[in-house]
Amino acid sequence: MTTSAAAAEAAGPPALRPHLSSFDPDAFVRPVGRFVWEPVPVPHPGTPTDRPLAGRRVLLVGESAGLVAAVAGELGERGALVVRSDPGTPLVAEGWDGIVDLNVTGRTYELGDTDWRPALARTTEAIRAAYGRWSEEARFGRHVYLAVTHLGGLSGHGPGHVPQPLGGIWAGLAKCLPRELPAAGVVVVDLDRADATAIAEAVEREFAAPAHFEVGYRDGVRHVLAGRPAPDCPPGPRPPGPEDTVLITGGARGVGFAAARSFAETFGCRVVVTGRGELPEEGETTFLDDAAFALWRRRRMARARTPGDLAELRREITRADEARTVLGNLRRAAEDGLRITYLRCDCTDAEQVESVFAALGDGPQYVVHNAGIDEPARFDRKSAAAVIRTVDVKVTGFARLVRAILARPERRAALRLLSNVGSLAGRMGGMVGQIDYAAGNEALARLGFWARDDLGLPVQTLCWPTWERLGVIANYSAAVRYVSTLDPAEGARRWAEEIASGHTAEAVFLGRIGAVLAPGQLRGFGMLTGHPDLPRLHALDHHLGEVEEYALFRSLRTRWTLEAGAHPCLTDLRIDGLPAVPVGVVLEHLVAAGDWVVPEGWPLLHLREVHRFTVRLAGLRISGGRMVLHREAVGVRRDGVWQVDVTVRDAAGEPVAAATLVYGPEPASLPAPPPVTAPEPAGPAGPDAGWLDWAGVVFREERPAPGDAGAFALRPVAPADLWTTSFPPAHTLSPAAIETIVREVDRSRVRDGAGTFTVERLVLSPGAQQTDLVRRGAVSGEWRGESAGREVLLAEGVALGH
Secondary structure, three states: OOHHHHHHHHHOOOOOOEOOOOOOOOOOEOOOEEEEEEEEEOOOOOOOOOOOOOOOEEEEEOOOHHHHHHHHHHHHHOOOEEEEEOOOOOOOOOOOOEEEEOOOOOOOOOOOOOOHHHHHHHHHHHHHHHHHHHHHOOEOOOOEEEEEEOOOOOOOOOOOOOOOOOHHHHHHHHHHHHHOOOOOEEEEEEEOOOOHHHHHHHHHHHHOOOOOOEEEEEOOEEEEEEEEEOOOOOOOOOOOOOOOEEEEEOOOOHHHHHHHHHHHHHHOOEEEEEEOOOOOOOOOOOOOOHHHHHHHHHHHHOOOOOHHHHHHHHHHHHHHHHHHHHHHHHHHHHHOOOOEEEEEOOOOOHHHHHHHHHHOOOOOOEEEEOOOOOOOOOHHHOOHHHHHHHHHHHHHHHHHHHHHHHOOHHHHHHOOEEEEEEEHHHHHOOOOOOHHHHHHHHHHHHHHHHHHHHHOOOEEEEEEOOEOOOOOOOOHHHHOOOEOEEOHHHHHHHHHHHHHHOOOOEEEEEOOEOOOOOHHHHHHHOOEOOOOOHHHHHHHHHHHOEEEEEEOOOEEEEEEEEEOOOOHHHOOEEEOOEEEOOHHHHHHHHHHHOOOOOOOOOOOOEEEEEEEEEEEHHHHEOHHHEEEEEEEEEEEEEOOEEEEEEEEEOOOOOEEEEEEEEEEOOOOOOOOOOOOOOOOOOOOOOOOOOOEEEOOOOOOOOOEEOOEEEEEEOOOOOHHHHOOOOOOOOOOOOHHHHHHHHHHHHHOOOOOOOOEEEEEEEEEOOOHHHOOEEEEOOOOOOEEEEEOOEEEEEEEOOEEEO
16 A cells, blocks of 8 residues: 555545545556456347348448458348448548448468458558547447457357457457547457358347447357456476576566566576667666666757757667666676576567577577557557557567477477466557557467467466556556556566466456546446456446446436336335435436546546535436436536536436536535524424335434434445445445435425425535434534534535425
């Protein structure tokens, strides 16, 4: 735990609904869990509709002209308006409703194939052509990107042949798209056969309402990938030893060198790290520490006179820093007695790869493919050549290494393990600007399955999060908002354990989930089990409902369906004889909208106040056993602070509730209490009867405490008392307190109209979830809550009008 996090915990209860979960952007280091992904049978959760593709304008792309033509015909018979982009023809930008991407599906992979390059260029051009319009579209799922892969129907996992592992490129690309196109529907469909009818049937089934990120069809059964915790690996029968050599591509700096040191220290083995250039020569910056190098950098930058000078100086400084890091790493390793040496090797160059293997004799016994590049930029700003270059390091680098291993029988016999270095960016979607990086890493994982099952090579893939201050991640402060970072010491230890185990599978290391989520990305966590953030993620999903519109940093519109009796909270209150949604539940639904409508940059903000919370009580009645609530939230900077205006309407469009959420950089504190005077007389006592009627099972009728007519002791209401779900969402404000206020205000009113319950202002301060007493103040319409002697809730201007 960081110092700031420890101090925050010592200060008292946490703030209410921070936009970020109080993650420290300077040091978001958390332990990771080891997870594995596996295919599980799951039916489609949606309701089938007749001809869902009818009238939809679809761009169809793919590298196999024959397959594209056949699929176009099948989709056309299903009502789609197909626009083809055949190989060798220019792309015509038009108003497509979606893109169906066949990529390299229909072509079986052979080691070293390069068909993926023109296919990926075509995909890049198609997405870039649609990017501007799709990024401005707020209607959720209005546009769909659907990638078809041919990995065997189980997304490369599970038993069986993997016909086209390079489909992993498009799987990684697709799962990262929601970061940049948050309102678009995205799905990867994997098939066990690449024929036009099977493809069209799957597209028709998945296109209209994508329900999962990755879907596979094997033998007609629909599967999705599910993640579950896996135990740490025990040592295998032959872990590396002093007589062994480990070759690490791209291992001279960052994460790769951390692994190199760990292997050399743990096993006493020889480690060879590589880089694309020759070993740097010593220069004026070689022995500078960080502070001295920073001073040298500032002096060099001061020489710039033109933009050209500035660009050249930046390149010079980057080269100098890389050389200083490489030489310093090797020097310190030698001083510590570690056998780590450097060889030049661009892993995409067959001659350089062969030269390295020749220099190592009959070895190496272990090969770690760690090389990678990350040049973050939004996808519409990346050329096809830049995208291909990023993927090439992973895909072609892997093919070059495998070819070198298979080139000589003694090398194949010596190899004990080929370890691929993947990334969470490929498995679960990376940051903005990482679409090509995610594509390359996910391709590497699927190539690992293929090489293991088709070539019989011992291959494992390890998918890592961002290592704390190490690796190729260019924007650290942004990275920690997506997912927690890994302590390099823990990462190095775990890596040595994975190598020593000798397993030939994929392992994913996952820490805590950050706050930067788009609504569509929750689907990526829907089949994840055993993770500490699942309660938070499921709570987000619970109140999110069905998204109708979403504009990042601006607005959200959703539809929430409630069935009478489906949850305990929907059985307690009756209004005019009909079951009704409690006021506190509606308030929670309003507040939850603010989790998604945040200012640009995702600053750390806390929900401080709720202004003008108004509920039309008659609108809460569940007529016919079912209620549909439409919620709209719009963010705006008003009076110098971020505010979110939220409105809820019924199925007929009539207003049900509204409020304004007010945020700030610090948690709220309560104003001083008013002077103590005699409270107003309470309303008429007696049991609830008539228009508002509580059963008292969830929200028990509270009576004034003895000797204090204005104070009501509350029975705690737990989330499970309200909701029948696997992870009942925690409430922001004590629902018992809210219902008690509604009940007591109602006691003094005539119950013969629709009624509007209004709170002018709610001040939310830490501890409000645990309120165990609510007190009616001396001033009419004011209520305060207490938790263990601490005031936590202020409601001003409470009224019930008719």
